[in-house]
Amino acid sequence: MNPGEHENPETQPPSYGAPPPPLDLPKRIQWNVLFRLASPLAVVSGVVSALLPPAGLLLVLPLSLKRIIARYKPFHAGVLRMGQGALAGAFTALLSFVAFLVFFLPILSLRRDDIVAWLRDRAAQYPDPQQKQITLWFTTNEGLITYLAFSVVFLLIIFLIVGAVSGAWIARPRKTTLSS
Numbered sequence: 001m002n003p004g005e006h007e008n009p010e011t012q013p014p015s016y017g018a019p020p021p022p023l024d025l026p027k028r029i030q031w032n033v034l035f036r037l038a039s040p041l042a043v044v045s046g047v048v049s050a051l052l053p054p055a056g057l058l059l060v061l062p063l064s065l066k067r068i069i070a071r072y073k074p075f076h077a078g079v080l081r082m083g084q085g086a087l088a089g090a091f092t093a094l095l096s097f098v099a100f101l102v103f104f105l106p107i108l109s110l111r112r113d114d115i116v117a118w119l120r121d122r123a124a125q126y127p128d129p130q131q132k133q134i135t136l137w138f139t140t141n142e143g144l145i146t147y148l149a150f151s152v153v154f155l156l157i158i159f160l161i162v163g164a165v166s167g168a169w170i171a172r173p174r175k176t177t178l179s180s
Helices: 031-051 053-075 082-110 112-125 129-137 141-171
Strands: none
Touching (some): 031 053, 053 141, 082 112, 082 141, 112 129, 112 141
């Protein structure tokens, strides 16, 4: 018999090498279920965000997300943590942004001349010749594509921030009050 071995495994001393696993392990998000639940409302919030820009993003997206998380909770084992709520919110915001782009990009292409005229007016207001030249570069085809690409990335970041903050806020633990 080797040192440290016991003949009977029932008489072995408890191991102190690693702590036991916690009883309430946080469960992972079921992305396929979340996708199925979030898709219809994400499309609605994306379309409303394209047609009514501030209201769609700041009101419809969080309200849709509240309904999505409420419908998702029965499928989620355990408590939905704030971080998981933020991930669900960012995921819903990404889906909503795709629907937003479907309407936003054609609107941009139809209003191209208005955007170029606005950029030329802005360039005329600048006294600095370098700033005027840079702004006029944005009226070229390459410059306009660059300007619009930066605008779309900026809007994506705004969508993700609104979605993540709303999701974390909705999934936050509620304080229970005890009435005496």
